[in-house]
Amino acid sequence: MIDVVLADDHPVVRAGLRAVVDGQPDMRVVHETGTAEDLLAWLDGGGRADVVLLDLRFGDAGPGSTRLGGAEATGTVVHRHATPVLVVTTYGTDADILAAVEAGATGYLLKDAPTEELARAIRSAAAGEVILGADVQRRLLGRMRSPGENLSARELEVLRLVAAGRSNDAIARELFVSVATVKSHLAHISTKLGTQSRTEAAATARERGML
Amino acid sequence: MIDVVLADDHPVVRAGLRAVVDGQPDMRVVHETGTAEDLLAWLDGGGRADVVLLDLRFGDAGPGSTRLGGAEATGTVVHRHATPVLVVTTYGTDADILAAVEAGATGYLLKDAPTEELARAIRSAAAGEVILGADVQRRLLGRMRSPGENLSARELEVLRLVAAGRSNDAIARELFVSVATVKSHLAHISTKLGTQSRTEAAATARERGML
DNA sequence: CGCCGCATCGTCCGAAAGGTGGAAAGGGCG
């Protein structure tokens, strides 16, 4: 019997995951929670599980929230409790997936995966295997080819303003530097991202979840 | 007894909605589907329902897909079958909500709404009342102030490509028109959106969920 | 029928952005 913990802040999705798990003869839900804190408290309090199903977008509500994110929760669960974490989320940007995998997630699935694939993934995770959905793997491979993300803090700052639609001049005034500096940063950014223009750089940044 | 139809392309979410509905003594699921076409076919074939729970992001997969979107499906269901549609979706941009409401949706909820609120919304929808979540109402009010979105189909097409980082020249070749036309469209777009540059227009478009 | 919105194209010109090739100052590291 595989003991599963559900960690998702959407009640509906939680109910759906429960329905899938309960529909399998060889697994059951032993705990269900809507916050990362609660999940960790339960595990710290002696809770035992074979697999944790976790929404990566845990606590995504506000920018000022001090709540734990899905990636941090994943890392803590994996390292402190040696429990496999299967990340199940709705939309997956490249950065999301990478963050989950780097945090030690055992698997990554999108919520539109068929229930049968989900059940298989849970069994694999419980057995310690690393499972990534076919589309996820494709994304990761495409992602690896492009070196990306060696951007310095300053460059990222500039890139963010570019993606917000500011002109070089506006960015220069906002960062208290000259236009030449902004252009210089932008040139470096485009080199690192392999883009041809500011707009393309902004689009790429968004696509990779770097904003 | 309230007869409910589930229309969502995420199996997990569908299972969750079913669990919520089945947990209520006064309602039941009479049909469940993952595509808008199937939903319409079922209704056209004589299927009767008191409420349709529908994911707005129906068939959001590819740009080249000929599948029906959630908004179109909503409009068809409401007008052809006089059945209340309760839109339940994960992330709701202003444009999404507006599209749903304009298409005639009876209600709009986010998936992170508590199950009890969802059940209440279903009863309200079945009774013909229009129910919008508190946060949704707040968004709508803020949305009304900005004029926006009188963009023509062609202009939107151009805007999408701009947001994807294409140059005017690339867009012109992609749409089989001259660069002058692209610039003309772009000028109109910036006038309508009140933006000063292509990048700002792209940023605004994203913010308003027009992509 | 005229008017308006839409889509298409054109020219001209100035402004913005991008590319090239520097340079200088500071920090970190072997």
Next chain:
DNA sequence: CGCCCTTTCCACCTTTCGGACGATGCGGCG
């Protein structure tokens, strides 16, 4: 101590954009 990276800045030049006109044809609407 040199070496590299980051950040800052400069000048020069080319490409691209954006604004300001105008012009055509089409379709809907009163």
